Amino acid sequence: MTTRKNSGTATTAKRQRTTPTGAASERRDHLVKLAAELFARKGFQATTVRQIADEAGILSGSLYHHFDSKETIVDEVLSTFLDDIIARYRSAIDTSTDAREVLSEMVRIGFATLEPHRAAITVMQNDWNYLRQFERFNYLVKAEEEVEQIWVEQIKAGQAAGLFRADVDPKLTYRMIRDTIWVAVRWFRPGGRLNPNALAEHYITVLFDGLATGERTIPTSAAAG
Amino acid sequence: MTTRKNSGTATTAKRQRTTPTGAASERRDHLVKLAAELFARKGFQATTVRQIADEAGILSGSLYHHFDSKETIVDEVLSTFLDDIIARYRSAIDTSTDAREVLSEMVRIGFATLEPHRAAITVMQNDWNYLRQFERFNYLVKAEEEVEQIWVEQIKAGQAAGLFRADVDPKLTYRMIRDTIWVAVRWFRPGGRLNPNALAEHYITVLFDGLATGERTIPTSAAAG
DNA sequence: GTCTATACGCCGATAGAC
DNA sequence: GTCTATCGGCGTATAGAC
Known part of the structure; x- marks a missing residue:
């Protein structure tokens, strides 16, 4: 489909590294950051x-020494974010077995990501x-599917354990959690x-315990009351 | 600030009506609908x-017989939606006094609006x-504030009545509900x-009763258990 | 109400000097 | 690694005939 080379995760990759060692150029990274802020704002x-x-502080033509297109810049903004968030989710799953704790932790990860990846998340939302x-961004869909699978698995596990x-509907519940965070x-x-x-704590409270104060009717498949 | 004439609600208005009677042109409305779909999709x-x-099926120059700019078209898409949703909220408040019922009804209104106003909501989200x-869209901010006030009022009323x-945080809770719906x-x-x-029913369930099955800790200011 | 024809600026991107 | 200079295309919008 595309000519991109995939590295690291199955979902995203870095491209067009300019240094012979394959190391990231700091100049390039700085330009990506400036661009991300503009993309987010406008x-x-x-x-x-x-x-x-x-x-x-340079002319537009000079940008093309670092990137071969405007799309390459936004590609880098998005893939950096996705690589990071997926790695964090995986680590949360690895350090706990209780579905409720994993879900809480993933909610915390989401809100904690708002600050460091604010620009990338904004671009993701708006653009x-x-x-x-464009086919070059097909990997965005793949990454989204991977994240969905991680969440839905945990929600189903919680239901099977009688915790939820x-x-x-697991998929619907995932979407609502995801949307609320991002x-x-x-x-x-x-x-x-x-x-x-x-x-995060505010949302976890409402998500698990609800907004109401009265009695609840809670049908469960396992461990029914 | 702007030269727009305001009608109906305090927030939005229709502009540049072409018929002498002030009635809407069906041709014009049809063009707005076509444009809305394109705006939503791309x-x-x-x-x-x-x-x-x-x-x-016409040439681009001919569009300017109906609208004086591309922004006028999207303006009409958005103001039509806002007028409608605010009217619906007001009617929900008028027909009930129980904060929980009003809130439930407003959630239902929101989800029910997804279908008839899909394009407008999509444009609102993405653009x-x-x-x-642009200053011409300042009224969007005003409308948003009006809607926020309606919701926050109901949440606070529910808390005061010991229902929630x-x-x-009322404002935070409103934002999360709003975002989840739209x-x-x-x-x-x-x-x-x-x-x-x-x-709507799925969301109302989770919103009020929560996802968990176990015991809850529910601090209330009034009617404490 | 639509078409023909077009103005005019800004867009992303390139080539080659320094 | 940046600048100078520029290209071809497409963007919104307009004027006036029909």
């Missing part, structure tokens, strides 16, 4: 290569619909009233 | 006026970040496995 398409170059139409109510990037501001930790 | 910026015209930078747990437009497909009703 959208991918509304950001021009001239603006990116301006931000870096995913546009970017997905059996009358909710979309928070729209209003979350580092240093604001709420830090990522408080956000 | 993003506002990635959609060209030539594509909109193609879809309608809001871009559109908000007191240890959650972002569903990304994966919701009319005629799919889940209809808007099932979605």
Whole structure:
């Protein structure tokens, strides 16, 4: 399909390294960071290569010494984020067996990612619909599927163990959790009233125990009350 | 700030009506609908006026007989949606006094809106970040604030009545509910496995009663157990 | 209400000097 | 690694005939 070389994970890869050793160029990384901020603020398409170059204090033509296209830049923004988040999820699964604890931890990971990967998550939210139409970004769909599988597995395990109510749809529940976390990037501001930790604990509380104070009806498949 | 004339609600308005009676032109409405679908599918910026015209079987120049700019078209898409949703919320508040019932009804309204306003909601989700930078769309911010006030009021009322747990942040809770509903437009497909009703009931269940099966710790300010 | 024809700027990207 | 200079294309929008 594409001509990309895959490394590390099965989902994403780094491309067009300029140094002979294969090490990342710091200059290049810096440019990617500047571009990511612009993409997040104005959208991918509304950001021009001239603006990116301006931000870096060079001319637009000079950008093409580092990247062969504007899409290569956003590709790097997104794949870096995806590599990181998937690695974190895997580590959470490895360190616990209780589905409720794993799920809580993955929620915490999500909110904790808002700050370091704010720009990438914003681009993912706003420009995913546009970017997905290019085959070069097929790996985004693959990564999404991999993440979904990880979550749904844990929700089903929790239901089988009698920890979670059996009358909710695992896939649907996953989507709602996922969406709630990532979309928070729209209003979350580092240093604001709420830090990522408080956000996570707030959400975990409502997610597991609910908003109501009264009696509950909880049908379960296993360990019924 | 702008030269727009406001009608109906305090938040949105219709503009540039062409008929002398002030009635909406059906031709114009049809063009808006076609454009909305394209905006939703490809993003506002990635959609060209030539594509909109193609879809309608006319040439791009002819579009300017109906609209004075591309932004006017998307403006009409968004304001129509906002007028409708705010009217529905108001009617829900008027027909019930129990905060839990009002909240449930507003959740149902949200999910029920996914289908008829799918395109508008998608544009709102994906292009809001871009559109908000133009002063002509300031009314979007105002409408958002109005909706927030309606929700937060109900959550606080529920807490005061001892119906909702007191240890959650009303504003934060509103944002999470709102985001969960609207972002569903990304994966919701009319005629799919889940209809808007099932979605709403599923979410209401988890929202009020939680995902867990065990005992809960529920601090309340009023009517403590 | 649509078409013909076109203005005019900005877009991403390239070639080659330094 | 950056600059100078530039290309071809497509973007929104307009003027005026029909």
